[in-house]
Amino acid sequence: MTASRADLSLLWRQIRSQNRTFWRTPVAAFFTLALPVFFLALFSVLFGGSEVADGYRFAQFFAPAMAVFAACSATFSNLSIGTAFARDQGILKRVRGTPLTPWIYMAGRIGSGVWIAVVSVVAMFVVGWSLFGFVMLWDNIGVALSVFVLGMSTFSALGLSVCAIVRTADTVPAVTNAMFLPMAFISGIFIPLEDAPGWLVILGDIFPLKHFAEPFGASFDPFHTGPVLGWENLATMGAWLGLGLVITTRFFSWDPRGSR
Amino acid sequence: MPAAITVKNLFKTYGEVTALDGVSFTVAEGEVLALLGPNGAGKTTAVETLEGYRRADEGYIDVLGFHPATGGRAFRDRIGIVLQETGVEEVLTVREAVELYGMAYSRQRPVDELVSLVGLEEKADSRIKTLSGGQRRRLDLALGLVGDPDLVFLDEPTTGFDPAARRKSWELVEGLTALGKTILLTTHYLDEAQHLADRIIVLAEGRIVAEGTPESLGSAQVVTTVRFSVSDTTNLPAIGDGPEISDGKVTYRSTDPTTDLYTLTRWATERGVELAGLEVSLPTLEDIYLDIMDEADTTGGQE
Numbered sequence: 001m002t003a004s005r006a007d008l009s010l011l012w013r014q015i016r017s018q019n020r021t022f023w024r025t026p027v028a029a030f031f032t033l034a035l036p037v038f039f040l041a042l043f044s045v046l047f048g049g050s051e052v053a054d055g056y057r058f059a060q061f062f063a064p065a066m067a068v069f070a071a072c073s074a075t076f077s078n079l080s081i082g083t084a085f086a087r088d089q090g091i092l093k094r095v096r097g098t099p100l101t102p103w104i105y106m107a108g109r110i111g112s113g114v115w116i117a118v119v120s121v122v123a124m125f126v127v128g129w130s131l132f133g134f135v136m137l138w139d140n141i142g143v144a145l146s147v148f149v150l151g152m153s154t155f156s157a158l159g160l161s162v163c164a165i166v167r168t169a170d171t172v173p174a175v176t177n178a179m180f181l182p183m184a185f186i187s188g189i190f191i192p193l194e195d196a197p198g199w200l201v202i203l204g205d206i207f208p209l210k211h212f213a214e215p216f217g218a219s220f221d222p223f224h225t226g227p228v229l230g231w232e233n234l235a236t237m238g239a240w241l242g243l244g245l246v247i248t249t250r251f252f253s254w255d256p257r258g259s260r
Numbered sequence: 261m262p263a264a265i266t267v268k269n270l271f272k273t274y275g276e277v278t279a280l281d282g283v284s285f286t287v288a289e290g291e292v293l294a295l296l297g298p299n300g301a302g303k304t305t306a307v308e309t310l311e312g313y314r315r316a317d318e319g320y321i322d323v324l325g326f327h328p329a330t331g332g333r334a335f336r337d338r339i340g341i342v343l344q345e346t347g348v349e350e351v352l353t354v355r356e357a358v359e360l361y362g363m364a365y366s367r368q369r370p371v372d373e374l375v376s377l378v379g380l381e382e383k384a385d386s387r388i389k390t391l392s393g394g395q396r397r398r399l400d401l402a403l404g405l406v407g408d409p410d411l412v413f414l415d416e417p418t419t420g421f422d423p424a425a426r427r428k429s430w431e432l433v434e435g436l437t438a439l440g441k442t443i444l445l446t447t448h449y450l451d452e453a454q455h456l457a458d459r460i461i462v463l464a465e466g467r468i469v470a471e472g473t474p475e476s477l478g479s480a481q482v483v484t485t486v487r488f489s490v491s492d493t494t495n496l497p498a499i500g501d502g503p504e505i506s507d508g509k510v511t512y513r514s515t516d517p518t519t520d521l522y523t524l525t526r527w528a529t530e531r532g533v534e535l536a537g538l539e540v541s542l543p544t545l546e547d548i549y550l551d552i553m554d555e556a557d558t559t560g561g562q563e
Contacts, residue, residue: 017352020356086347093313097313
């Protein structure tokens with residue numbers, strides 16, 4: 001699987017085409033980008049009128065959380081739902097009939113998801129900074145970027161594995177949201193888990209989102225003490241990444257269900 | 261001429277159902293072969309096996325020198341698949357879709373040329389979701405031809421078309437044959453097979469039940485039909501297994517029309533009987549097809 005120059009050019013064109021399709025699909029663009037921006041604005045207005053602590057406002061903590069939420073939505077939700085619908089309509093089958101190598105097509109979908117995630121993260125920070133007093137801190141930017149790369153890989157693999165296991169396109173959005181939204185709550189994306197019961201904290205520890213959101217948020221937290229990134233963050237995300245890859249490579253099918 | 265497709269003894273079962281039961285045929289380069297048969301006859305399984313989407317359980321396959329399931333990129337570079345009712349990104353424009361699906365072929369045809377070949381110039385920059393059904397099928401055709409393929413698979417290219425649109429599509433396919441392309445066509449329309457194909461294979465229950473040129477299939481078992489009306493249907497001569505009488509209409513089926521017609525007309529002139537609306541007709545391909553299907557049913561039932 002050595003990628004030639006021609007392959008990379010194909011990959012680039014696939015990513016661009018996937019992006020074009022994404023931005024022309026208002027529903028996807030709304031849930032991925034507009035909804036987190038709306039949450040950011042709403043929560044910042046509700047809780048963040050004045051300083052939370054020492055010159056920092058609520059958005060300092062909430063903008064990175066919404067950035068993670070949007071990034072996971074751009075990869076996990078979009079890859080599972082988008083790929084499932086493309087398969088259901090026979091688009092994947094059509095692609096399979098052309099000389100385009102399957103991995104280039106999949107990498108195009110993933111690349112597009114990650115690009116949209118990057119756009120979302122930047123949008124959260126810019127909106128947080130311009131309207132709600134978020135201050136960009138550069139000290140831990142390297143850690144934040146590394147966590148982002150691992151998080152994107154993990155949630156891309158998991159998104160495709162949902163599409164690999166759930167074969168009916170109609171069911172995929174429900175399954176995807178039923179996994180993603182509760183996971184967001186128990187991972188402290190919307191509400192801090194300081195007062196949560198112990199079992200809920202443990203439950204959150206099992207899933208990868210918390211291990212993405214906590215070190216990413218800590219990278220921009222001026223009051224954080226100690227190391228930003230823990231080995232358990234890496235280990236948990238790594239384990240879920242491995243699981244996602246195994247499920248996707250073993251069970252993914254290009255055929256629409258019930259094809260003649 | 262060398263063979264573009266050679267298959268020998270293909271078998272494929274899905275659980276209890278036998279989709280292909282020992283199918284063998286060849287398609288020469290530049291030939292148009294029609295696979296004809298009712299739903300469930302094994303057409304789709306046969307074609308999708310040749311396209312590389314499915315694997316047969318048993319049998320020998322060679323398509324353009326490749327095994328379709330393992331031929332990969334080099335194989336797909338030389339075939340064009342026109343799929344029936346298969347999705348495409350509807351938010352893209354016609355031009356964008358042709359560029360997208362053409363990008364991986366080594367002999368990509370110029371987009372504008374292809375778009376005008378299928379008559380979609382006016383729609384080149386419109387989103388696909390605004391196309392009519394017929395325009396969509398023409399886009400499918402463009403997407404199947406974008407790599408300038410040597411072998412084209414056409415899966416029921418005119419199902420659901422109105423007669424004018426069918427004629428147009430037939431002209432397009434004839435244009436392809438003029439370029440020397442090999443075409444494997446599936447259809448349930450006999451007239452389509454008759455019109456486009458050099459050779460027809462009739463599949464039923466996973467087996468080839470008839471094979472030949474449209475003309476040879478037509479003459480395989482020529483039974484000429486003779487019809488007329490008479491006022492008095494008693495004392496008609498016995499010819500073949502006739503007469504068949506209903507509502508004053510008389511029908512004979514003859515395998516020796518020259519002799520049988522002489523017998524009939526001599527009988528009529530001797531008695532001064534008028535054979536009103538006398539009609540002598542050769543079987544249509546449809547009649548032959550129905551006969552073949554009947555026979556396939558009968559032999560199938562004896563197993």
